[in-house]
Amino acid sequence: MAKILMKGNEAVAEAAIRSGCRLYFAYPITPQSELIEYMARMMPKVNGVFLQAESEVAAINMVYGAAGCGKRVMTSSSSPGISLKMEGISYLAGAQLPCVIINVQRGGPGLGDIQPAQGDYFQATKGGGHGDYRLIVMAPSSVQEFADMASQAFDLADKYLNPVMILADGMLGQMMEPVEFKTPKTDAEIADMWLQHKSWCIQPNEDGDKKHHHEINSLEIDPVMLEKHVNKLYEKYAVIEKNELSFEKYNISDDNEILCVAWGTASRVVKSAINEVKAQGKSVGLIRPINVWPFPYEDLCKAIGPNVKKVYVFELNTGQMLDDVKIAVAGKVPVDFWGKVGGVVFTPAEIKEKLEQALKE
Amino acid sequence: MTTEIICAGFGGQGVLTIGKFIAKVGMTEGKNVSWLPSYGPEMRGGTANVSTVVSDEEIASPIVSFPDILVALNQPSIDKFAPSIRPGGILILNTTMCPHGCKRDDIVQIAAPLSDIANEIGNPMVLNMLAIGVIIGKTGLIKYESMEADLTSYMKAKNPELLELNLKAIKRGIEIGKS
Numbered sequence: 001m002a003k004i005l006m007k008g009n010e011a012v013a014e015a016a017i018r019s020g021c022r023l024y025f026a027y028p029i030t031p032q033s034e035l036i037e038y039m040a041r042m043m044p045k046v047n048g049v050f051l052q053a054e055s056e057v058a059a060i061n062m063v064y065g066a067a068g069c070g071k072r073v074m075t076s077s078s079s080p081g082i083s084l085k086m087e088g089i090s091y092l093a094g095a096q097l098p099c100v101i102i103n104v105q106r107g108g109p110g111l112g113d114i115q116p117a118q119g120d121y122f123q124a125t126k127g128g129g130h131g132d133y134r135l136i137v138m139a140p141s142s143v144q145e146f147a148d149m150a151s152q153a154f155d156l157a158d159k160y161l162n163p164v165m166i167l168a169d170g171m172l173g174q175m176m177e178p179v180e181f182k183t184p185k186t187d188a189e190i191a192d193m194w195l196q197h198k199s200w201c202i203q204p205n206e207d208g209d210k211k212h213h214h215e216i217n218s219l220e221i222d223p224v225m226l227e228k229h230v231n232k233l234y235e236k237y238a239v240i241e242k243n244e245l246s247f248e249k250y251n252i253s254d255d256n257e258i259l260c261v262a263w264g265t266a267s268r269v270v271k272s273a274i275n276e277v278k279a280q281g282k283s284v285g286l287i288r289p290i291n292v293w294p295f296p297y298e299d300l301c302k303a304i305g306p307n308v309k310k311v312y313v314f315e316l317n318t319g320q321m322l323d324d325v326k327i328a329v330a331g332k333v334p335v336d337f338w339g340k341v342g343g344v345v346f347t348p349a350e351i352k353e354k355l356e357q358a359l360k361e
Numbered sequence: 362m363t364t365e366i367i368c369a370g371f372g373g374q375g376v377l378t379i380g381k382f383i384a385k386v387g388m389t390e391g392k393n394v395s396w397l398p399s400y401g402p403e404m405r406g407g408t409a410n411v412s413t414v415v416s417d418e419e420i421a422s423p424i425v426s427f428p429d430i431l432v433a434l435n436q437p438s439i440d441k442f443a444p445s446i447r448p449g450g451i452l453i454l455n456t457t458m459c460p461h462g463c464k465r466d467d468i469v470q471i472a473a474p475l476s477d478i479a480n481e482i483g484n485p486m487v488l489n490m491l492a493i494g495v496i497i498g499k500t501g502l503i504k505y506e507s508m509e510a511d512l513t514s515y516m517k518a519k520n521p522e523l524l525e526l527n528l529k530a531i532k533r534g535i536e537i538g539k540s
Contacts, residue, residue, distance in 0.1 A: 005385045005396070031400065114401055175423055176381070176396040178388045271421035349426035 003178035008143045008168060009034035011179045012102060013042070015150035016074050018184040020193055021100070022048035023073040025062040027055055029081045030114040031170035032104035036076065056081040060088030060101075067097035068216035070197030072154050072190070076102035078170070079120050080111055083128075089163055090129025094218030096233070098157035098197075100150065101135075101165045104173040107343030115343025116170035116265055121320035124167050125293040132230055134237045136164040136244060137293040139264045143177035145290075151182060158196065160240055167292065169316070171265045171345065246290040247299060250274065255283035256305040258358055261325050262314045263289050265345070270314050273351035282359050283307075292321065300328040308333055310358055314351060315339045362417050364502055365425040367442050368492070369410035370434025370455075375489030379432060380411035382493055386503045386511055387415040395423035408437055415502060430500065432492050434475070439463050453495050453538075455488070471495055473537050479530065487530035494534015505535060 006014070013035045016024075024039045036052065043050035053059035059075050066073040077085060082103045092099060105120050107113040122128075124137045136156050140146035146168055153164040185193070194201075205213050220226040248267075251274055252259075262270040267288040274284045287303050289296055304311065311329050313322045319337045326335050338354050340346045366383060370376040377398050384394040397412045412425040427447045433439045435458040446452055448467045456462070457476035473495070479488040497505055509528060516524040 003388060005381075005388055005394070170400070171397065171423070174398055174400050176384060177420075177423075178394060268420075269422045269424055272424075273422075275421060345424060347424055347426040348422045 003180050005176050006143060006179050007034050007174060007176050008140075008146045008172040009104065009174070010038045011143050011147040012150050012166065012168070013038040015147035015181060016100065016154070017042055017046055017048065018181055019072065019151035019154045020185040020190040021072045021074050021150075021154065022046065022190065023066045023071055024049065024075065025051050025053050025059040025066070025073070026075050026077060027053050027059050027081060029078045031106055031116075031173045032076050032078045032102070034173065035102065035104070056084035057088065060085035060092075063099050063101075064088055064092055064095070064097060067092065067099040068095070068202045070194050070201030070203070072098075072100075072158075072193065074100040074102065076104065078104045078106045078114075079108050079117070080106075082120065082123070086123070086129040089135070090131050090133060091218045092163045093129070093133035093135065093233075094131060095216050096161040097163065097216065098154075098161050099163050100153045100157055101163055103165060103167050105167065105169040107341070113343045114170065116172075116316065116345055117341065117343050118169060118264060118266060118316040118320070119341070120167065121263075121292065121315070121317060124165050125295070125324075133233065134162075134240070134293060136160070136162060136240060137167050137291065138164065138246075139167045139290065139292045140172060141264050141267050141288065143172065143175060144179050146172055147179050147181065156244065158193065160236060162236070162240070167264065169265050170343070241294040244291055245294055245296045245299065247296045248286075248288040248290055249303065250286035250288060251278065251283070252285040252287070252303050252305070253283060254305045254307065256285040256308050257282060258284045258355060259304055259308045259311045260284060260286045260314060260355075261289075261300065261311060261321070262286065263292055263321055266314050266316050269346055269348050270351055272348035273355055276348065276352050277355050277359070282355075284355055284359075289321070295324045295328070297324070297328040300325065301330065301332065304329065304332055310361075311335045312355070312358060313337045314346070314354075316345060317341060363420070364415045364430065364500070365428050366413045366415070366430040366432070366496075367410060367425055367428040368413070368432040368434075369408065369438030369442055370432075370458075372407045372409045374409075374434045375486065376409050376432070376434060377411045379489045379492050380413035382508065382511070383413050383415060383496065383503060386507045389511065390503060390507055392416060393418065393420050395420045397423040408435075410438065410442070430496065430502075432496070433463075434458060434488065434492070436461055451499060453492060453499070455492075469499075471499060471538065478533065478537075482526065482530050482533065484526055487526055490527045490530035491534040491537075494531040494536075495538040496534075497531070498535035498538020500538075505531065
């Protein structure tokens with residue numbers, strides 16, 4: 001299939017539909033509004049359900065209901081709207097329901113602004129909602145990757161019966177790049193995908209035998225039972241931590257004097273700066289976590305070459321992934337951080353300057 | 362090779378569309394492209410700009426610090442972006458809306474009353490097509506034939522007169538770019 005020039009917001013929506021998503025509930029918010037608009041346009045054409053809920057809270061609870069029926073379901077929002085969904089996300093994780101949640105981040109805290117930011121890393125990877133739970137969190141850095149992640153996210157959600165979040169930002173949502181889509185899933189394939197959930201999901205009880213009914217619940221009032229349940233969740237998370245690490249190595253070599261770590265949009269800018277200092281004969285590498293939970297602690301530590309004098313973290317926040325990098329580096333070399341906030345995005349020239357300073361140190 | 366372009370002007374002058382066509386047509390010619398608009402609380406009459414990158418290699422940052430080409434359709438765009446043009450880079454400026462011009466002598470300046478010429482051609486809205494023509498004429502970044510094919514593919518049936526007007530504007534732009 002030929003490449004199409006498309007905004008990230010539209011590309012991820014199209015990819016979700018092609019992955020078999022037929023249920024989408026959301027409430028509009030900039031900078032992800034093209035996503036909800038695209039769904040409004042396209043869902044009726046595939047006999048899917050598009051519903052603009054009365055609020056983000058309603059939308060995430062509709063996701064809970066639809067996921068409980070074993071169907072591929074998605075919602076999307078931007079930072080303040082994602083905060084509103086957090087209670088529902090905790091319930092989804094507790095009830096082990098598969099679904100995809102997209103956060104096209106904007107500046108915060110509070111209503112903040114509508115420009116790109118990465119301030120929701122903690123919220124996405126360390127909880128956000130209450131209780132001991134984890135989301136699988138994927139962080140795209142291009143429109144193509146954003147689209148590809150939609151199908152990966154649905155597959156992961158189905159595989160682990162867990163909500164998956166795609167953590168993008170306003171720049172990826174608004175930017176256009178060429179994108180190539182996978183062949184859409186057929187109705188038969190979509191029906192097949194549902195069958196894998198038949199053993200637990202809500203469905204018509206055809207034989208009328210009450211023993212055969214399924215319950216979807218996140219309430220377990222007996223502490224001993226809840227302890228068992230939470231431990232079971234943690235066994236699942238341990239498997240995810242082992243199996244689902246994903247990261248990109250960029251210009252990693254034994255010559256590296258600095259090892260950068262950046263994710264999403266920020267990593268694109270860092271790559272440009274690395275190319276520029278490379279032209280001056282300096283070697284700087286980059287590790288880009290593609291999944292930010294689970295985080296590639298060991299692989300990041302292994303990527304620190306013999307000549308690396310500093311690990312340099314660049315984020316569009318005040319240092320959130322920085323904590324995970326420090327855990328990974330474990331004091332092996334110094335870890336430094338530089339970021340921009342409030343929806344201001346750093347430029348390749350600014351990162352280049354930071355790298356040049358650090359190379360001189 | 363990588364070419365980084367910033368197009369800027371008043372909202373409504375069609376600056377985002379200049380970048381969009383460069384990116385779209387660049388893509389059909391097999392190049393890597395990115396298109397990053399300024400977005401936000403902007404409206405017709407406000408300022409708008411777009412960063413477009415066309416490259417033979419994988420595009421790292423879609424954010425442009427130092428453009429190779431700046432298309433400035435009004436004076437505020439020159440004031441804001443002209444200082445960052447790479448030495449030896451190109452400034453395409455619309456003298457109708459840029460009374461003070463640009464003082465730099467280490468860049469190539471192509472100055473023409475593009476808004477007036479658009480009106481002469483018959484529609485102020487072809488201003489952006491003129492600018493695309495100038496880019497094609499000066500740099501050959503994309504081919505006229507690819508641009509024509511793209512416009513024809515969806516405009517010919519719907520509005521053949523507008524198609525002709527657009528193609529005329531592009532051709533006129535190419536002449537300006539070459540002179």
